[in-house]
Amino acid sequence: MRNRIIAVIGAGQCDQRIYKMAEALGKELARNGFTIICGGLGGVMEGACKGAKEAGGLTIGVLPGEQVHDANPFVDVPIATGMGIGRNIVIVRTAQVVVAVDGSFGTLAELAFALQLNKPVVGLETWDVSEKIVKTSTPVEAVNEIIKYVE
Amino acid sequence: MRNRIIAVIGAGQCDQRIYKMAEALGKELARNGFTIICGGLGGVMEGACKGAKEAGGLTIGVLPGEQVHDANPFVDVPIATGMGIGRNIVIVRTAQVVVAVDGSFGTLAELAFALQLNKPVVGLETWDVSEKIVKTSTPVEAVNEIIKYVE
Amino acid sequence: MRNRIIAVIGAGQCDQRIYKMAEALGKELARNGFTIICGGLGGVMEGACKGAKEAGGLTIGVLPGEQVHDANPFVDVPIATGMGIGRNIVIVRTAQVVVAVDGSFGTLAELAFALQLNKPVVGLETWDVSEKIVKTSTPVEAVNEIIKYVE
């Protein structure tokens, strides 16, 4: 399984359209046999976990706080780091590919970490700070790009 | 599931008798529906994961290094922290109960963290530094004690 | 002193022109009574520490590795975190203002963390990802901007 963990990064609060996009992404990832790792909280993270569970996938939530109960209800494996936003690095390190959905400065920081660590990064309506980010416009397209990196 | 994650802590190298004890412990935990979280490496950690997999359980390995491939072959969910022994705190925080098997100074540090965080600690042939550690002498007995804390 | 710690962030390898700019920045910061916190390694970090020491300033190096001896020779207070690039968050949290000099993805990640934490960010020939970054073109100008945030 360890070659098939994909990080979904994005804001903890988002509008309905982005939430639905994250949910569709999570579903498509799970359908393709991927496990999702994310920050375990709301917004894009929750959408992705919800979608993954609809398709029977496994979800990991690496939390900033000290309590596993902070996780959204769609997280199977909550990890309580107590490290604050330092937990973002753990998410990126563990994933084979990182997908960014929308997002603000926190997402930019995770994206930049991923690029620093030479992880493949796929973007869905996110920051455009490097040509190394594979830009896509739908969840299906994003998953098709991810598949290329995980033979 | 988040109320049923048990940390198994112990040395990365151990003799055959202790390995077998860790394996029996992992098996008994999985039989009782517990997920195991550990440091993901060899010795006691590997024994516990191996046992859990024999009984169909789920295993989480929170690794000190930067690569998920450092995990022993019985880890389902490898988490690559890149934090070195700092990862021990993540293991303890995430667990509802901590079981210590044998172990040297690393195990003592995790045990002490668990006591500092007021987590229940069950011991199997381990450090005797506090009366708060529930001393047991077999894996079955240890799991019986754990069950008391997770209604 | 704790209101007067400024983070200098930038790449661990840089050309001579950028090194000189970092050195001038460090000198100007120390002249104005600021303590410098940085990642403690080479390139921009070393330049800034060297400049600060020329002006009698105090320098803190928060290292990714496990050994204080990894610090460049101009670091007064080496902190060995063993957390890898996770140490970048510690640098940003501790500083009252962050100055970015040039830099690649690692600098972008630190910049983004600073913006996420609402720290003031001053830029010298660095990433242009937000209008919140106060753009400056010389070390003297950068320090003049920093002073505005630390009365």
Next chain:
Amino acid sequence: MRNRIIAVIGAGQCDQRIYKMAEALGKELARNGFTIICGGLGGVMEGACKGAKEAGGLTIGVLPGEQVHDANPFVDVPIATGMGIGRNIVIVRTAQVVVAVDGSFGTLAELAFALQLNKPVVGLETWDVSEKIVKTSTPVEAVNEIIKYVE
């Protein structure tokens, strides 16, 4: 300076007698040219910093929280980690020798980390968990033992 950083570990709350002992230890360390690194909070940490400042020493406080202002008033260099008790590892890694004064489970965890990392440990009325801990009964005696490790 980097060979002369000594960690003083102990509880954040203590009685007057232990506080005075920590203060005398800090003073004696500073007189001998040592820099003190500690957790930056109250109790033994504050006593040691206060003593060090009385003798003109430098003090580093590696804080669990996100704000440098959490440091006790005798900390010269506050480091805000936001890592909670994970910061204890940073303290131990950075020090050349660790001195433990009294203390509860948090101190035991730090002590155990120090032993795990093969750092010399000197104890003053603290946990007796290993013969590797050099037991002493006064601050002067403790500093005399420390000196042996820092040629």
